[in-house]
Amino acid sequence: MVAQLVMRRFPHLALALFASSLVPAQALVNPTAQSSSLVAIVTDPSLNRDSCGSARWGSRLLWTCRDSGLVSSGAQVTFFSSSASYSSLYANDTPVLSPVLAVQPTDLAYPSAYLLSGDNDDTSFYPVLLDECGTNQAGACGNGTRYAIWPNAPPLVVSSDSELELTAYTWIKRAVIAANLSSLVADPATSLYKLTGNDTQSALPSVAVVAEAFWVQGEFSYGNYGGLVVNSTAYLYAVSSAFKISLARVAVGSIEDRAAYEYYGTDGWVALASPPLVDDTTYHISAGAGGGQGTFYYAPEMGYVWLGQPGDSVDNAFYVALAPAPHGPWTDATLALTVPNGDGAGFGAYSMQAHPGISAGERVVYVTYTQHTTGLYETPMYRIEWA
Numbered sequence: 599m600v601a602q603l604v605m606r607r608f609p610h611l612a613l614a615l616f617a618s619s620l621v622p623a624q625a626l627v628n629p630t631a632q633s634s635s636l637v638a639i640v641t642d643p644s645l646n647r648d649s650c651g652s653a654r655w656g657s658r659l660l661w662t663c664r665d666s667g668l669v670s671s672g673a674q675v676t677f678f679s680s681s682a683s684y685s686s687l688y689a690n691d692t693p694v695l696s697p698v699l700a701v702q703p704t705d706l707a708y709p710s711a712y713l714l715s716g717d718n719d720d721t722s723f724y725p726v727l728l729d730e731c732g733t734n735q736a737g738a739c740g741n742g743t744r745y746a747i748w749p750n751a752p753p754l755v756v757s758s759d760s761e762l763e764l765t766a767y768t769w770i771k772r773a774v775i776a777a778n779l780s781s782l783v784a785d786p787a788t789s790l791y792k793l794t795g796n797d798t799q800s801a802l803p804s805v806a807v808v809a810e811a812f813w814v815q816g817e818f819s820y821g822n823y824g825g826l827v828v829n830s831t832a833y834l835y836a837v838s839s840a841f842k843i844s845l846a847r848v849a850v851g852s853i854e855d856r857a858a859y860e861y862y863g864t865d866g867w868v869a870l871a872s873p874p875l876v877d878d879t880t881y882h883i884s885a886g887a888g889g890g891q892g893t894f895y896y897a898p899e900m901g902y903v904w905l906g907q908p909g910d911s912v913d914n915a916f917y918v919a920l921a922p923a924p925h926g927p928w929t930d931a932t933l934a935l936t937v938p939n940g941d942g943a944g945f946g947a948y949s950m951q952a953h954p955g956i957s958a959g960e961r962v963v964y965v966t967y968t969q970h971t972t973g974l975y976e977t978p979m980y981r982i983e984w985a
């Protein structure tokens with residue numbers, strides 16, 4: 599009874615409490631969608647924002663997004679490199695939906711809106727530091743390049759007492775990009791940010807920089823590709839510019855201590871004097887669908903799940919893979935859902951994300967992606983029920 603109560607009220611804690619209920623690797627078969635439906639557009643009508651993901655934050659969700667800006671008369675009028683918001687859940691952990699507020703932005707005909715709220719004060723949620731061309735909120739440098747301080751994964755929440763302080767971490771690459779979005783440094787250093795707040799405040803969580811170069815250039819950027827918490831241990835994924843994946847683990851109380859990390863390699867879990875470099879094949883693993891953006895999470899009925907987009911693509915599709923443990927062995931990813939493209943040239947659909955912080959049954963998951971339309975971004979939300 600206690601286990602069922604915790605699962606219903608705090609499904610994100612299933613990772614920590616029930617990680618031992620895994621099925622044997624040979625029994626894992628990727629699920630197929632019994633049904634899928636367009637649920638809503640996820641939106642704060644005052645903002646245009648790219649590539650959003652969510653994490654459970656007490657009784658609600660905390661969303662973080664990449665490039666964002668205020669909207670006036672249908673056009674974006676400001677620009678900052680990241681933003682954050684809250685969204686509400688009912689007592690049964692399903693999303694609180696509202697009527698669509700305005701004329702449909704595209705021909706998707708959204709049935710409802712999932713509203714986001716929170717004052718970003720026209721500044722980047724994750725601070726752009728002074729040596730990241732931080733005299734402006736976009737990280738724009740005078741030579742036509744910019745520091746793209748983009749959260750590629752939602753915050754990793756490591757405490758869950760909504761009555762007291764909530765704590766989360768985010769790892770963000772110090773990426774320098776050209777106007778054509780190409781990266782000028784293949785595997786740059788990675789900053790570690792710490793988020794603190796509580797479940798009742800209307801203000802967005804406070805953000806502090808723990809280390810500007812927690813992972814140095816050439817090392818895997820553990821945590822930047824996603825992560826999950828199991829029995830007070832954080833499992834942190836990384837993907838290189840060559841789409842090689844690696845995995846580290848650390849006790850949640852030692853996340854800020856590089857010396858406390860272990861890395862999964864051909865000899866299992868090992869501690870190292872220095873973290874692996876991206877070209878060290880000893881610490882490459884196979885997971886997901888070749889390094890595409892997605893979400894790692896734990897589902898009691900299925901085991902460990904990756905749900906996202908194939909590597910090095912902007913295919914308008916979600917793929918799914920399973921594993922009995924965070925390091926694998928992972929099944930080959932298979933198609934789960936195809937979604938409509940936007941009309942943005944070359945970037946019609948990307949940043950596929952699952953939202954396990956929303957609970958609607960053990961075989962139901964909500965997903966979003968970024969649909970790039972002319973001049974603006976949209977975030978459609980779908981509900982998948984597995985067969």
